[in-house]
Amino acid sequence: MKTIAINVEKGGAGKTMIACHLAWVLADAGHRVLFLDLDRQCNATDALADFESLGTCKPLFEPNYVPPTSLPRLSIYSNRMGGEYDADYPRALTNINANFPALDSHFDFCVIDTPPSWSWINYAALLVCNHLIVPVELGPFGPAATKQVSDSIATVNQRRKTPIHVVGLVPNRVRANDTHQMKMLAAIKEKIGRNLFTNFLPERAHYSQAMQEHVPVWRFDKDVRTSLPPMRAFLEEAMTRIGSHK
Ligand SMILES: Nc1ncnc2c1ncn2[C@@H]1O[C@H](COP(=O)(O)OP(=O)(O)OP(=O)(O)O)[C@@H](O)[C@H]1O
Ligand SMILES: [Mg+2]
DSSP states (O other), X not given: OEEEEEOOSSTTSSHXXXXXXXXXXXXXXXXXXXXXEOOTTOHHHHHOXXXXXXXXXXGGGSTTOOOOSSOOSEEEEEOOOOSTTGGGHHHHHHHHHHHGGXXXXXXXXXXXXXXXXXXHHHHHHHHHOSEEEEEEXXXXXXXXXXXXXXXXXXXXXXXXXXXXXXXXXXXXXBOTTOHHHHHHHHHHHHHHGGGBOSSOOBOOHHHHHHHHTTSOXXXXXXXXXXXXXXXXXXXXXXXXXXXXXX
């Protein structure tokens, strides 16, 4: 099972929109996909109406987790926890780390959506994932948020056997006619080189409208000629980067 987390410590950066489209493209390719919605807002859980609910993700944080006997091809665990482990999170982290391999043979991919602000829940996501996609906003606080992610990766890597594979940073809500954004983009490219996705996600109302309809943009019943190609290109690049990683 390849586990891909989408994380940045910035609200509204596009984590959920990207995580859902990634899950949908993998589902449409016939893969067995587990979605782990670790955000208590559960926005992804609402959008992914075609995934079958496994209920709260709480058992993953308890000792000796055993997967349900029947697991649908498209399954979703949601963060319906009420802060049970906040006072004893080291144990919850140890448990999920020990439990996660039990899911390995049941799914081809696991996609993890994360909350916007740092907590032990984000630590758990970075602990169990293999791959990480970081959405970036080309606005005033985007660079600070990506710096925070890189600090968090360094912290969690100390506890991992192998370092997290950073698939890349993907600029989201890009407006090609915004010269300020284009300058920021060039500066980021200069700094991080190939860690920046070549295929950015533009600002397109269709992405959020499709999510509201519980479908990916390629199943959205509108003329998606300007919104679908960049999404397809981004997802293809993501899968190539993940697939080629040793
Ligand atoms: N490229 C885009 N173009 C237009 N709207 C977008 C784009 N990306 C995301 N959105 C919309 O912006 C809003 C915030 O995106 P999303 O919920 O994916 O961000 P998030 O990082 O998951 O937020 P949170 O931190 O609150 O979980 C949503 O309504 C989403 O549909
Ligand atoms: Mg979200």
